Amino acid sequence: MEDTQMPDHNKKILIIDGHSILNRAFYGLPDLTNYEGLHTNAVLGFLNIIFKIIDEEQPTNMCVAFDVKQPTFRHLMYKEYKGTRKPMPDELREQVPLIKEVLTAMNITIIEKGGYEADDIIGTLSRIADKDGYKVVIVSGDRDLLQLATDNILVRIPKTKAGGTTVENYYAADVQKLYGVTPVQFIDMKGLMGDTSDNIPGVPGIGEKTAGKIIQEWKSIDNALEHIDEIKPPKAQKNLREFADQAKMSRELATIKLDCVLDFNLDDTDLFDMFNDKSYNIMKRLEFKSMLKRFDAKPDAQELKPEITVINENSALDTVRDTVIAAGKAGMYVISDSDILYGIAITCDARTVYVINSMSGVSSDAMSDIVRDIKTSGTSICIGDIKSCLNDMDFSECDTNVLDVGIAAYLLNPLENSYNYDDISKEYLEVMLPSEKELTGKEELNAFTFISDNFLELFAYKALVPLLAMDTLIEKLKGTGMYDLYMNVELPTVYTLHDMEKRGVRVDRTALEEYSHKLESRIKELHDSIIEYAGKDFNINSPKQLGPVLFEDMALPGGKKTKTGYSTSADVLEKIKNVHPIINDILEYRQLSKLNSTYAIGLGSFISSDGRIHGTFNQTITATGRISSTDPNLQNIPMRMELGRLIRKAFIPQDGFVFVDADYSQVELRVLAHLSDDSVMKNAFQNNIDIHSTTASEVFGVPIDEVTPLQRRHAKAVNFGIVYGISAFGLSEDLGISRKEASDFIEKYYDTYKSIKTYLDGQVKFAKENGYVKTMFGRIRPIPELKSSNFMQRSFGERVAMNSPIQGSAADIIKIAMLHVNIKLKELGLKSRLILQIHDELLIETAKDEVDTVRKILVDEMMHAADMTVPLEVGVASGNNWYEAK
DNA sequence: CAAATCACG
DNA sequence: ACGTACGTGATTTGC
Structure with missing residues (x-):
C-alpha cells in the first residue's frame, strides 16, 4: 500500500440551507407535537431530508447555514427587500432553536453571521471548498441557489411528494439544459424577472419566459442594454429601457456573494460522532422513533455488560445464594412466558449476572428455595416489574424488601411511555442500552433461544438495571416526598x-x-335503511365516505369542520337529527x-378456557395515578345507555357466589371540597344535601326545592367543568348555550364557592412555579406544557394543574380502599375476591354466605380510606350479575 | 400507523 | 386573537 495521504479530492462537503429546508419540511409534513406540546414536524422533516442525502452522498464534511x-447590504440597497414576506408561523418559529439544538448535539457545524444571508455564506463556502479540492453538494429548497452550480458544485433541491422525498439535481449543465442559460446568466435572468418572494422588483412585464429569451440571446443585462434597440418583443424593450436601473439593482440583489469574510475553518465541518447520547436524548425527547434506529452503535452498552454465568446444576446454587445474601441487595428477573418458567437471572454486583437455567439440571424446587432464602434473609430484591413475575414467585404485599423499579420510576415521572430497563438505564444510570427489540428482534423466547447470547444479554440487563438504579430511585422518592406513597400504596397495589x-x-x-345476533339483525335493517335514504351504497363506518354523502349528496346542514373533511x-349529528330521518338511523347504527x-x-x-376473562390492570400508564385496564378494557363496559348496559348481564359470578358492587358518590367533588376547604361546598356534603341542586340553588338564586331539572342539569355540568379545569367554551359546548351564558354561570359559581376559585388559582400558580402539582398523598404530576410558548398548550397546562390534584387524589383514595379491602378479605380467610376496579367502583365476587361481611368491609374501608373534612359516601348493591349489582 | 369515533370514570 | 373541557382503550378506515 502506498504511504501517501489521501488527497482532499476524496473529501465531500454537504452545505445545507437551513431555513429553506426547515421551511420545506414544515409545509411538507402534517403537524406533529411531542408530549410537551412542542411542534416537531419541521425538525423531523429536516432530519429526514438530510439523512436521505447523507446516505446517498456519504459526505466527509457538513455544515448548515x-x-x-439582521439587515444585510441588500436591505440597505433596497429597503423593500423581502418586505412582502409573511412572518413565520409560531409553530415553525419555535422549531428553529430546536433544529439548532439537534444539529449541535450531532456535532454538525452551524454557520450564521450577522450581515450575511445564508445564501451568501453558502456561496462563499462552496467556492472555498471547491478551491480546496472538495466535492461540494449544496442542499436548498430555493431555486435561487442554482446560480452556484458548476461542474463540481452540485445543487440539490428536495421535493416532498406524496409521502416520499425526491431530489432534483443540478450541475451547471443541468441548469443550462433546463433554463437555457448558464448558472451565472441565471442571475441576470432573475434581475429581469424579479422575485416575488424576496420582493425583488425586476422589470415590469417581463416574466420567466421573456427573461429567458433575452438572456439566452444577449447573455447579460448589461449587454442587452447596450443593444437595447434590438430587444424583442417591443413591450419588453420599452420596459427595460425605462427600468434599466431597477434591472441592474435587481440583478445585484439577486447575486449571491462569493466573498464573505467567514471566520472559520473548513476542518471544523468534519462529520464525526453524529449518533451520541446527547443527540439520542434529544431525538427521544422529540419522540422521533424512526431516527432512534440510527443509534445502533451504543458504545456505553459495553461498559455495563456484565459477565454472564449460566447455572445448570443444583450444586452451584449455594454459592449464588450465599454471595447474594452477603451483598444484601439483589437484582432479579424471572425468565418466563405465559406458560413456561425458563429460569431466573439474578445479580448482586455489576460484574456478574447468574442465569439459573431451570430447563436443565436445576430443579424448580431448588430454584424456589434459593429465592425464598434470599427473600427471608431480608436482602432487598430489586425487580423491573414485580406483577409480571408473580405467577412464578410467591412474593406478597408483606415482603417489603421486594422492590419495583418500574413503579418507582413511574411515580417520579408518570408521563413516560414506558419504564423498561433501557428507559431506566438511560434516565437514572445515564447509560444507553440496546432495547429488547434491538437485542432479540423477532426471535421468540423458547428452550433453544433462551440460552443464546442475545437473550442472555437481555436477561442480564433486566436483572442488573433494577439493582443499579434502585438506590437512586429510592433516594429520589424520599426527596420528593413520595416514599410513603410508594411503600404503603403503590407497592401493595401491585399484588x-x-x-x-x-x-x-x-x-x-x-x-x-x-346479544350479538340481536344486534346484527337490527344493524342489517339500519344499514339497508341508510343506504336507501342516501340513494347509494357506501361504507357507513367510514367518516370519510359518510361526510360527503350527508353534507354534499344530501345537502344536510352543519357540514365542514376539520381540515381533513x-x-x-x-x-354534530345530534344537532341535525330532526332534519332527516337518516341521521337517527346512523346514530343507532353506530351505537349498535x-x-x-x-x-x-x-x-x-x-374468554379463557376457565370461562373467565383475565384482563390486565396497568399501574404505570396514567398521568394522574389512576389504574388502566387493557386486553380487554374492563373499565369501559357500557352503562349509560340501557341497551349497552344489558351487556353487564353477561358478567356473572361463579356458582355459589353473587356480585357485590360498591361505588363512591361524587368522590372528586368531595375531594375538591376538602382540598379547597370551601365552606359552602363542605356544608352541602356534611349535611348530605344533593350537591348539584345546591349548586343550582346558589348559582340561579332559587330555593333548593324549587330548582328545576334543567337548572340542576346545568349546575351538574358546571360542577363537572370545574373538576376538568373549566372553560366557558367547553361548558357552552356541553350545554348547548352561548359562551356568554356559560361564562356567567362560571362567574356566579365562583361567587358562590369563593374558596374553590382561590384554590384552583393557587394550583395553577404552584404549578407554574414548580413545574408540577401534587395530590393529597403527595403524588406528583409534572406539567411541562405550562412552559410552552403556545397559548393553547399553556391553557391546557392550566386545566391540568386544576384537574390533576382532584382526579389524582381520588385515584389515591380508591387505591388505598382497594388494597385495604383486598388484604382484609385475605386476612379473614374469606372466599370472596375483588375482581374489578373502575376508578370509583369496586366489584367483589362474593360467596353467598359472606355477603353481609363483604358489604361491611367495602363500605368501611372505602369510607375510611382517607382522612377528610367531608364524609365519603359509598353506595353498595348486590345481584346475580353485574347489571343487577349496579 | 394515524385519525376518527365512542365506550367508561 | 387564539380554539378547549380531565383521564383512559378498542375498533375501524384508509394512507
Missing part, C-alpha cells in the same frame, strides 16, 4: 392487581353471542356497531 435576523387479574371475571359466552361525530364489535364480539374473544 442559517440567516440571522392486589395481580390477584384481580388471576381471579378474572366470569363471562357468559352464550349470552354474548345471543367533515366531522360526523355524534354531537360499537356494542357489537367492541363488546359482544370483542369480549367474547377474551
Whole structure:
C-alpha cells in the first residue's frame, strides 16, 4: 500500500440551507407535537431530508447555514427587500432553536453571521471548498441557489411528494439544459424577472419566459442594454429601457456573494460522532422513533455488560445464594412466558449476572428455595416489574424488601411511555442500552433461544438495571416526598392487581353471542335503511365516505369542520337529527356497531378456557395515578345507555357466589371540597344535601326545592367543568348555550364557592412555579406544557394543574380502599375476591354466605380510606350479575 | 400507523 | 386573537 495521504479530492462537503429546508419540511409534513406540546414536524422533516442525502452522498464534511435576523447590504440597497414576506408561523418559529439544538448535539457545524444571508455564506463556502479540492453538494429548497452550480458544485433541491422525498439535481449543465442559460446568466435572468418572494422588483412585464429569451440571446443585462434597440418583443424593450436601473439593482440583489469574510475553518465541518447520547436524548425527547434506529452503535452498552454465568446444576446454587445474601441487595428477573418458567437471572454486583437455567439440571424446587432464602434473609430484591413475575414467585404485599423499579420510576415521572430497563438505564444510570427489540428482534423466547447470547444479554440487563438504579430511585422518592406513597400504596397495589387479574371475571359466552345476533339483525335493517335514504351504497363506518354523502349528496346542514373533511361525530349529528330521518338511523347504527364489535364480539374473544376473562390492570400508564385496564378494557363496559348496559348481564359470578358492587358518590367533588376547604361546598356534603341542586340553588338564586331539572342539569355540568379545569367554551359546548351564558354561570359559581376559585388559582400558580402539582398523598404530576410558548398548550397546562390534584387524589383514595379491602378479605380467610376496579367502583365476587361481611368491609374501608373534612359516601348493591349489582 | 369515533370514570 | 373541557382503550378506515 502506498504511504501517501489521501488527497482532499476524496473529501465531500454537504452545505445545507437551513431555513429553506426547515421551511420545506414544515409545509411538507402534517403537524406533529411531542408530549410537551412542542411542534416537531419541521425538525423531523429536516432530519429526514438530510439523512436521505447523507446516505446517498456519504459526505466527509457538513455544515448548515442559517440567516440571522439582521439587515444585510441588500436591505440597505433596497429597503423593500423581502418586505412582502409573511412572518413565520409560531409553530415553525419555535422549531428553529430546536433544529439548532439537534444539529449541535450531532456535532454538525452551524454557520450564521450577522450581515450575511445564508445564501451568501453558502456561496462563499462552496467556492472555498471547491478551491480546496472538495466535492461540494449544496442542499436548498430555493431555486435561487442554482446560480452556484458548476461542474463540481452540485445543487440539490428536495421535493416532498406524496409521502416520499425526491431530489432534483443540478450541475451547471443541468441548469443550462433546463433554463437555457448558464448558472451565472441565471442571475441576470432573475434581475429581469424579479422575485416575488424576496420582493425583488425586476422589470415590469417581463416574466420567466421573456427573461429567458433575452438572456439566452444577449447573455447579460448589461449587454442587452447596450443593444437595447434590438430587444424583442417591443413591450419588453420599452420596459427595460425605462427600468434599466431597477434591472441592474435587481440583478445585484439577486447575486449571491462569493466573498464573505467567514471566520472559520473548513476542518471544523468534519462529520464525526453524529449518533451520541446527547443527540439520542434529544431525538427521544422529540419522540422521533424512526431516527432512534440510527443509534445502533451504543458504545456505553459495553461498559455495563456484565459477565454472564449460566447455572445448570443444583450444586452451584449455594454459592449464588450465599454471595447474594452477603451483598444484601439483589437484582432479579424471572425468565418466563405465559406458560413456561425458563429460569431466573439474578445479580448482586455489576460484574456478574447468574442465569439459573431451570430447563436443565436445576430443579424448580431448588430454584424456589434459593429465592425464598434470599427473600427471608431480608436482602432487598430489586425487580423491573414485580406483577409480571408473580405467577412464578410467591412474593406478597408483606415482603417489603421486594422492590419495583418500574413503579418507582413511574411515580417520579408518570408521563413516560414506558419504564423498561433501557428507559431506566438511560434516565437514572445515564447509560444507553440496546432495547429488547434491538437485542432479540423477532426471535421468540423458547428452550433453544433462551440460552443464546442475545437473550442472555437481555436477561442480564433486566436483572442488573433494577439493582443499579434502585438506590437512586429510592433516594429520589424520599426527596420528593413520595416514599410513603410508594411503600404503603403503590407497592401493595401491585399484588392486589395481580390477584384481580388471576381471579378474572366470569363471562357468559352464550349470552354474548345471543346479544350479538340481536344486534346484527337490527344493524342489517339500519344499514339497508341508510343506504336507501342516501340513494347509494357506501361504507357507513367510514367518516370519510359518510361526510360527503350527508353534507354534499344530501345537502344536510352543519357540514365542514376539520381540515381533513367533515366531522360526523355524534354531537354534530345530534344537532341535525330532526332534519332527516337518516341521521337517527346512523346514530343507532353506530351505537349498535360499537356494542357489537367492541363488546359482544370483542369480549367474547377474551374468554379463557376457565370461562373467565383475565384482563390486565396497568399501574404505570396514567398521568394522574389512576389504574388502566387493557386486553380487554374492563373499565369501559357500557352503562349509560340501557341497551349497552344489558351487556353487564353477561358478567356473572361463579356458582355459589353473587356480585357485590360498591361505588363512591361524587368522590372528586368531595375531594375538591376538602382540598379547597370551601365552606359552602363542605356544608352541602356534611349535611348530605344533593350537591348539584345546591349548586343550582346558589348559582340561579332559587330555593333548593324549587330548582328545576334543567337548572340542576346545568349546575351538574358546571360542577363537572370545574373538576376538568373549566372553560366557558367547553361548558357552552356541553350545554348547548352561548359562551356568554356559560361564562356567567362560571362567574356566579365562583361567587358562590369563593374558596374553590382561590384554590384552583393557587394550583395553577404552584404549578407554574414548580413545574408540577401534587395530590393529597403527595403524588406528583409534572406539567411541562405550562412552559410552552403556545397559548393553547399553556391553557391546557392550566386545566391540568386544576384537574390533576382532584382526579389524582381520588385515584389515591380508591387505591388505598382497594388494597385495604383486598388484604382484609385475605386476612379473614374469606372466599370472596375483588375482581374489578373502575376508578370509583369496586366489584367483589362474593360467596353467598359472606355477603353481609363483604358489604361491611367495602363500605368501611372505602369510607375510611382517607382522612377528610367531608364524609365519603359509598353506595353498595348486590345481584346475580353485574347489571343487577349496579 | 394515524385519525376518527365512542365506550367508561 | 387564539380554539378547549380531565383521564383512559378498542375498533375501524384508509394512507
